[in-house]
Amino acid sequence: MAQTLVKHVASEEDTAQIASALAALLRPGDVVLLDGALAAGKTFFTRALVRALGSDEAVTSPTYTIANIYETPKGPVLHVDAYRLKGAHEFYHLGLEEYFDTGVSVIEWGERIADYFDAPLSIRIGFGDSEMERQVTFTAEAPRWSPVLEALT
Numbered sequence: 001m002a003q004t005l006v007k008h009v010a011s012e013e014d015t016a017q018i019a020s021a022l023a024a025l026l027r028p029g030d031v032v033l034l035d036g037a038l039a040a041g042k043t044f045f046t047r048a049l050v051r052a053l054g055s056d057e058a059v060t061s062p063t064y065t066i067a068n069i070y071e072t073p074k075g076p077v078l079h080v081d082a083y084r085l086k087g088a089h090e091f092y093h094l095g096l097e098e099y100f101d102t103g104v105s106v107i108e109w110g111e112r113i114a115d116y117f118d119a120p121l122s123i124r125i126g127f128g129d130s131e132m133e134r135q136v137t138f139t140a141e142a143p144r145w146s147p148v149l150e151a152l153t
């Protein structure tokens with residue numbers, strides 16, 4: 001059964017706090033699928049998450065490179081933009097499997113390749129009533145994510 005948690009945030013600082021709280025709960029092998037409209041804050045969320053994991057690397061959208069890898073004290077973070085991918089089959093041919101067990105994977109436009117993963121955490125970032133407000137919706141089916149969603153409440 002799917003578990004869902006919805007967080008309403010009023011500012012980028014609030015979004016960064018949620019990303020930081022999530023970062024503290026992540027472990028190698030975790031996959032986070034990020035979705036939302038253009039400019040909703042997917043890359044901002046990833047930047048805050050990578051910073052909270054202890055990296056000071058400049059996190060940029062991997063729209064054209066497809067994937068960026070950031071080194072953190074907790075292991076590598078694989079940051080993928082699946083917008084230009086046609087599905088899980090095309091994602092498989094990127095040859096990124098080695099990062100799935102040793103690091104955390106954060107995949108923007110993750111719905112496009114969700115079938116590739118068994119137990120991801122899905123996060124949808126939606127616009128709120130004002131320019132800075134966002135609605136962050138966490139959804140997961142795997143038991144792995146139950147304590148994470150509870151801790152984020």
